[in-house]
Amino acid sequence: MSLANLSLRGVTKRFGGLTAVSSVDLDVAEGSIAAIIGPNGAGKTTLFNLITGVYAPSEGSISFEARDVRRALDRRAIELGTSVAAGCALLGVAIAAGVPAFEALVSGYRYAEPFAWGAGLGRALSAFGERAVGVVLGALAGTAVGAGGYAVTWRRGRVRPHLLARQGFGRTFQNIRLFKDMSVLGNVLVGLHPRLEAGFWASLLRLPSQRREEAGARAEATGLLEFVGLADRRDALAKNLPYGDQRRLEIARALALRPKVLLLDEPTSGMNPNETQALTRLIGEIRERFRVTVVLIEHHMKVVMGISERVTVLDHGAKIAEGTPAEVSAHPAVIEAYLGKGDEDVE
């Protein structure tokens, strides 16, 4: 087995009293196709959300290419938090003494007469001096509110899917989340967003460099649509596509990120057998062509058995079995976990 490039250690996620994922270890080898299966509510999608940064794990660590994916984020947060705190401190000073200082500055001015600026500035400074205590308190309170506020909002929303997307995680969603009122092409172009470099001013002025980049992006997006077989619908609105095409579009959009890991959440759900077969083939092609590691959540056992190299089984948030498809399907715990659910998914 080659070196794992995505690895989870003891990842746990609790919502209030409910443990959705409990202490899961998972290793996915580079370039492999790994499947995660399990009954409904087993925590599969939660696991995806943890990997892609929609949730922060309550415990455990996730590393990618031997680096903890969170550490870089924390450093950024400290930098940003410092500047927010500094800004709030300035605001605190302004609230504490800004108005008296302003009034001191302009006091003595008579309508439409020349004004002695030097003296005015001196008065403004001394107004600050007179309120030294207030100014210091204002600065301290501002720093506290800024840093505290940043810390609180950071802790609440410390998960940043967009940063992980930029590190190479592309995903699709169980209940399709396309940009419904955007064109098919537009959806894929959003996936290209992080790799486009045109700055705000270049976009505003529509500089040649920006136009070139846009044209290139359109070409690349069209190429991706061709690959998934949607090139002829590129100007349609995403919401008007049939269900199966919407799933393909989600894949094309995720591929636009040039992901290193592609996470597919039930890519064949709601598809008929023909579509399912075609999609299974597509997944294989994706791996070949984009050299991407694929992790998929799947209910169709045929798909899982056909293409995945390793299968992980979750039940009630915990990993109950792991191995090759053949090993897993013979595993007693797996059979038991699926027994209550009926056989419709386990063909």
Added chain:
Amino acid sequence: MRRPPIGVLVVAAAVLYPAVHAIGIGPSLGGLVTILFFTLLAVGLNIVVGYAGILHLGYAAFFGVGAYAAGILTTPSHPFGWPFWLALPVGGAAGALLGLVFSAPLLRLRGDYLAIVTLGLGEILQVVLINLPGVTRGNSGLSPIGAPRLLGYELDQRYPAFWYYFVLALLLLAVAVSRAVERSRFGRAWVAIRENELAADCMGVNPVRAKLLAFVLSAVVAGVAGAAYGSFAGGLYPTAFTFNISATLLCMVILGGMGNPAGVVLGAVLLAGFDRVVAPFLTEQAGRLLPGGGGGSWRIFLEFHNYRFLLYGIALVILMRIRPQGLLPSAEMREELLEREEAASAAGAPA
């Protein structure tokens, strides 16, 4: 098929209007300048409401900050005495700064909470403007505000043609900026977060940064508009920046069609036109027909600007029910309609 150049025709008509007016037809230029200011603001608000999908209920605050920043710098009752042309960009910068400082911590809030917070922000600013008389002159108003100087002319309200063309130019600029950004990756990021924030986030779009850009850009438009407005009006009063203005602007954006500057211009011209042209006209006619206005408190029913919010409200309620995309929906919506037609004709075509 190319779209007929309606936009070009509208712009040409707007440019030529003063010549028509010169021979004595149509409403006065001064009144139209007010309409243009509203339109400019609505186009600015559209960036944050229409593109980024943030319900902004405190836009007048940004307008006010720009106006007061430029007003304080240009008015002779403060010692700064800046020329208008320097103060204009400062107004925009002041709007941007306010947008940055106040929206940064708030943009992670959910849509409806965010709406209420922007509303609260507008109210706070209103209170601050009233209660810092040393800076803003409070309720008695900051007046006069310096007029722009050009070629030795002091271009105050006595030159409505200048103001007409100046604000028209600002408006065209704002529309051009909106269009350019809309078509760039930034515009796509806005639409993506509006449509599905989580999916956009997972596609590498930083929602907070995208919203911040929309907020700040629209605040710049408001700030510049405010700076110009103060100089046009000649004086600034806190009551010019109340929630009513924010609400009116919001109605314009939604009536016209969120996300489409052309639609927003239509909405703004319709609503502001009612306010500044139709209502005064009706009031005058009513006054002529019923001298004395029917007497006493009945007069309020014959002063037609009093129907303003009733109309706005009814328009909003009906629109949300039957045509939530507005009168002139955005390009995406048009594509959808087009596609339905195509599908229908394809289905109807003989095999």
Added chain:
Amino acid sequence: MRLRSLGGSARLRRALGLALLLTAATFLLDTPASADQGPGAPVRLGAVEELLQYLLIGIARGAVFSLIALGYTMVYGIIELINFAHGDLYMLGAFMALSVVACCGGESLSGGAAAGAIALAFLVSTAFTAGVNFGVERLAYRPLRNAPPLAPLLTAIGMSFIFQNLGLFWGGLPIAGMGSQAAAPKSFPDLLPTVNLVQALGIPSGLSFTTKDLFVIATAAPLMVGLTLFVRFTRLGKAMRATAQNRMAAQVVGINADRVIAATFLIGGGLAGAGAVINGLYNNTIVFDMGYNAGLMAFTAAVLGGIGSIPGAMLGGFFIGIVSSFSDWQLATQWTPAVVFGLLILVLIFRPQGLLGRETGEKA
């Protein structure tokens, strides 16, 4: 957790702690120490008495905020809509109350007749606002049940405009009590006796706690207790709680969600009407745009208490009442809205689930 929690004691402690902190903060803000002349305080009060005095004012004011906040919180709890028009509905209730009282004879009423007029005003005004809210839900919000979330909010904003404009026109009607200026504040007949109970009971203090204050609390408290009991113990109340938690699941077990939502609007509207009568009798002045500010204050109260939580809205209302009264006292009346909205923004940033609410896991 919505419409359900009576709050753990830890949470309550935290809320009280924050209240103390804010109070301390308002003290710290520098104001000229000489210029405190409390309104209607002829006798010079000691510091503690003054604090108590403003606390009492805040509680009376807060009772009305609580009643309005309940309407916000109940509607939000069930359909996640910030009913922007709720404050203006309250204003319409006030105009209805004024019309009723003025038609009965207004300022000239006294004794039993005044009591009768007040009772009638309560009855008519409450029924009126409840009916209007019910009708608006039916006509404007119900068709939007599956629309994108901002559509109902925009509709509510539209309704708020309509209500406010109707209030303006109402003020212009040539009927009793409206005066000659449509937009001017109307004076609400002062029908309640103003006897200072502190003096009447012979307590040696300059404090003022009048029969008016007592009236506010004596009418608002039973309404709140009644609502709490209703939500806890009746079938409809339980259905409301169930629908608030999970509309789909409630429908599955046979609860008619439309009926429950309609009932919520009915009750919320009625409480706003009652609050409007109380406010009219207490403050004796109403104006067509008063709903905007009152609505924002009450909404802040609802958020503060954890929107969706009924006890939260009640506590939040009193809390906002006290904060605004203290801000009137220590800062200045004209800064009070800024203080309250600043508080709203801070709460939304730091604790969007409210002081009494619990954090909920969001579903991706």
